[in-house]
Amino acid sequence: MKKIIISGILGLMVLLAGIAGCSKQNEDALSKKAGAAGCDTTSVQYAADIVPILQANCYECHGSTTNSGSGGIVLDGYAHLQSWAANGYLLGTITHAPGYVGMPYLRPQLPDCEISKIRAWIDQGAKNN
Ligand code: HEC
Numbered sequence: 001m002k003k004i005i006i007s008g009i010l011g012l013m014v015l016l017a018g019i020a021g022c023s024k025q026n027e028d029a030l031s032k033k034a035g036a037a038g039c040d041t042t043s044v045q046y047a048a049d050i051v052p053i054l055q056a057n058c059y060e061c062h063g064s065t066t067n068s069g070s071g072g073i074v075l076d077g078y079a080h081l082q083s084w085a086a087n088g089y090l091l092g093t094i095t096h097a098p099g100y101v102g103m104p105y106l107r108p109q110l111p112d113c114e115i116s117k118i119r120a121w122i123d124q125g126a127k128n129n
Pocket residue numbers: 054057058059060061062069070071073075084089090093094099100101103104105110
């Protein structure tokens with residue numbers, strides 16, 4: 001009888017831990033969607049906001065001379081980036097959306113605020129500003 005009670009309690013703990021883990025994931029997904037707290041996305045500029053993010057995280061593999069092993073994809077320069085913004089790949093890859101190869105390649109996702117800024121820049125028309 002004691003054994004049954006103990007295994008029952010253990011089972012319940014495992015179940016609760018599973019539920020807690022799951023809702024944490026949902027929270028993360030929501031905060032990505034809404035934009036990270038304290039992250040200013042009201043007017044995102046290509047030169048001042050977007051280029052520094054890509055410089056630090058993408059040009060190493062997708063620069064104008066550093067792309068031979070990266071699908072030949074160039075993200076350096078407005079015209080190049082604009083086409084990847086327009087076809088959905090820029091946002092799809094950095095948000096790890098299904099059907100896209102997650103970027104930065106084999107590395108952790110960008111911080112929420114950087115993803116929010118890129119998303120806002122695209123939503124604001126992906127301008128050369
Ligand atoms: C360490 C090198 C590396 C870094 C850093 C990197 N990429 Fe990539 N990227 C790759 C490789 C390799 C591929 C080709 C992957 C494939 O086709 O399997 C690729 C492909 C892509 C594609 C096309 C994806 C597709 O689904 O066909 C996009 C868009 C892209 N990268 C954007 C980015 C962005 C944006 C960043 C920075 C946030 C970034 N990459 C950082 C190596 C990199």
